[in-house]
Amino acid sequence: MNGRGRETRWARRGTHASAALLVAIGIACGTERPTRPPPRQDGRGGTLVLQTRGRGYVAIDGSYANGCYGTCELTIPPGQAITIWPRPNACFEFVGWTGACEGHVVCTLSGGGETTAIFTTEPSGGEWSAPPAPLRDSPPPPFEVPGYAITEITHSPYGLFLPRALDEDGDVLGGVMNCGTRPARYDAASGSYSILTPLPEDDAEAISAASDGTILVRDLNFWRRSYRWKDGVLESIGSLGGQRTYATAMNAAGWVVGWADLASGNGTPHAFLHDGTTMKDLGEGFANAVSGAGEIVGIKGQEAAVFESPTILLPIPSRAVAYDVSDTGVVVGSAGQGLDQKWPPLAFVYDLRTGSVTEVAPLPGDVTVTLVDVNRSGTLAVGGSGNREQARSVVWADGHLYDFSTYVGVQGAPTTIAVRDVNDRGQFLISSSIRYYVLTPR
Secondary structure (H helix, E strand, C coil): CCCCCCCCEEEECHHHCHHHHCCCCCCCCCCCCCCCCCCCCCCCEEEEEEEEECCEEEEECCEEEEEECCEEEEEECCCCCEEEEEEECCCEEEEEEEECCCCCCCEEECEEEEEEEEEEECCCCCCCCCCCCCCECCCCCCCECCCEEEEECCCECCEEEEEEEECCCCCEEEEEECCCEEEEEEECCCCEEEECCCCCCCCEEEEEECCCCCEEEEECCCCCCEEEEECCEEEECCCEEEEEEEEEEECCCCCEEEEEEECCCCCCCEEEEECCCCEEEEEECEEEEECCCCCEEEEECCEEEECCCCCEECCCCCCCEEEEECCCCEEEEEECCCCCCCCCCEEEEEECCCCCEEEECCCCCCCEEEEEEECCCCCEEEEEEECCCCEEEEEEECCEEEEHHHHHCCECCCCCCEEEEECCCCCEEEEECCEEEEEEEC
């Protein structure tokens, strides 16, 4: 139910499916346009196709929680109505609507049709403008988890916050959308934000944190530069001589891994390790994670690999990727996808200490599964399982694979809960629709 006690069912479509999360907060500019015929008010309901053009989003019934960026379809039940507001990014202004809401700013509709909100750059081009006037508070989460406290990640006053990772203190790293994307950290306890200034030259996001407070930041542009940030100092980690340096992870000691181009600019990128002072070339491949002991995992060719001297290929079925490794040497990943059933799609758990391999089959009824994140102690891993009809998040714990909602005891769940990260406190970073939460064990 929305804030006015009536149901609004809506779904997204088109090429903006992932961008549907990229709503942005800015100052709604301008006044009501000259009088035009009112929007459709026949009360018959129908499907409203809502679109945005430029950097901004549309608030639905005035709520941060309900918003559209890109293209959305809203089903309006007969006899009911919705009200929509244009909300430009900072540095942009609302120009006007086309279609059903043309000539209006705030628009109330009780019938179907099409309308597009158009935003353009403000001549002043200001940055980090003041937050907009508060909209109505977000409704409570549409589900309960009795064994966990639920903390919603509220929107930043600077723009929409897009979470990327959960650190060991339960804070969240990511990027704020405002005249581009800026690296930021969210303090879940206080609900406050820190923008990691000074800013890189290009759009960037924060993706990982070390024990001493160092934060790994990487560009979102094509050149993929990467940085360390600490106490207001931003320092490039350098390169292997080429143009791109793409960091993927950092361990508690601050060691950074990823992949980079060589000076020649030709051939496969090479995995790298930056230990805080120097950049080391690990050979062809892509490094995805590094443990507290310095064990580096990723992919070389089509095989899951440990980047040592020489590189070791893990005894996993082909077309395998090692995505993450715990400080205890537990490696998680996936294998077999795309091999025409030569190897059934499966996930794996590999213990670097003992050499044991556990092949993890999909949940019943599913055809594919992957594990992409493991906490530092190696006790919890998260990923996904699915088939052509559905996808669901999963948890690997105590040697078993569980549906995430079943594992944590979700009640009244919406259609999809996606798990983004997990830490040693047993906290989960999750998303549902366009809202993000941290689940903390009680």
